[in-house]
Amino acid sequence: MLRGEDEDASELKIGEDFLKAKCLMNSEVAILLEHRYDQMKQMSGDSTPLPQVFEKSLQYVKCFSRFTNQGSVKQVREVLSRYQLAEFELAVIGNLCPETVEEAKAIVPSLKTKGRGHDDEAVERLLNDLLMIKKFE
Amino acid sequence: MFLKVELPWNVVIPPANLVAKGLMLKKSISLRLLKGFAANKATKDHGYFLAITTVESIGEGKVRRSGDVVYPVVFSCITFKLFRGEIIEGVVHHVLRNGVLMNCGPVENIFLYKDLMPDYRYVPGENPIFLNEKTGSKIVKDVLVRCVVLGTKWLEEEREFRGLVSLEGDYLGPVS
Numbered sequence: 013m014l015r016g017e018d019e020d021a022s023e024l025k026i027g028e029d030f031l032k033a034k035c036l037m038n039s040e041v042a043i044l045l046e047h048r049y050d051q052m053k054q055m056s057g058d059s060t061p062l063p064q065v066f067e068k069s070l071q072y073v074k075c076f077s078r079f080t081n082q083g084s085v086k087q088v089r090e091v092l093s094r095y096q097l098a099e100f101e102l103a104v105i106g107n108l109c110p111e112t113v114e115e116a117k118a119i120v121p122s123l124k125t126k127g128r129g130h131d132d133e134a135v136e137r138l139l140n141d142l143l144m145i146k147k148f149e
Numbered sequence: 150m151f152l153k154v155e156l157p158w159n160v161v162i163p164p165a166n167l168v169a170k171g172l173m174l175k176k177s178i179s180l181r182l183l184k185g186f187a188a189n190k191a192t193k194d195h196g197y198f199l200a201i202t203t204v205e206s207i208g209e210g211k212v213r214r215s216g217d218v219v220y221p222v223v224f225s226c227i228t229f230k231l232f233r234g235e236i237i238e239g240v241v242h243h244v245l246r247n248g249v250l251m252n253c254g255p256v257e258n259i260f261l262y263k264d265l266m267p268d269y270r271y272v273p274g275e276n277p278i279f280l281n282e283k284t285g286s287k288i289v290k291d292v293l294v295r296c297v298v299l300g301t302k303w304l305e306e307e308r309e310f311r312g313l314v315s316l317e318g319d320y321l322g323p324v325s
Contacts, residue, residue: 021234036151065255072254118319119236
């Protein structure tokens, strides 16, 4: 387990366990939690209160989902997966949807690491692909 | 950041429930797992526990002296954790003299200290706000703010995390 002082997401230092774990975008979590919510309602009806952690998270992802259509969400993951991004980077980009190359590099500083092959052109293409999906949602 | 992780868990089935076999036993194990999971709000290492997505495997049960049987289960679930250096978006819920409090996902107390809000000034009043005089931008209750995580603190007794964030950096601040 990475010690607190060594952790730094901007350099992708988040601990081996978490680098291996799958990072989910808010939009993906929204779909999963909504589905679970429907299941829970069916099983126990409206009377049983939901765990607070679940309820707050569901509220949050519904508010912060950039893509609402299940098909688009899948497309976003497919498209971003073609760019050799770490899971963490993919999720941050999918969540924040930067509009310019400059913004993308500011919110995902690990992209700037030399030797990763993410030149400005590649990042620009990535952002355009994202924009296309948003346009046709 | 929301994560999907695979975790091990030991599910204890008391002797009374062991009469059922096969599918009923599997159901009993799953139900107990769900209950145990829901009761466990968060841990320091994994963050907040949101929902189980799949039960990956149920191993062979081991009988304890008490007669209970312990089943080693591996399951996948959704968790939430804040990472230092991560850029997040949160919602302001309180404006204080020395900063604002935000929530992000299940984390309810994320503090943005006034000295980490460059160009913003506290304006007191019935509904206090933080105002950026240069841009006219306001940080007030219910505003969405993009910020960078400086650090988190795990509170063992309350079983929750507190976060500390900053607006120092490009492309950070209120989100329209």
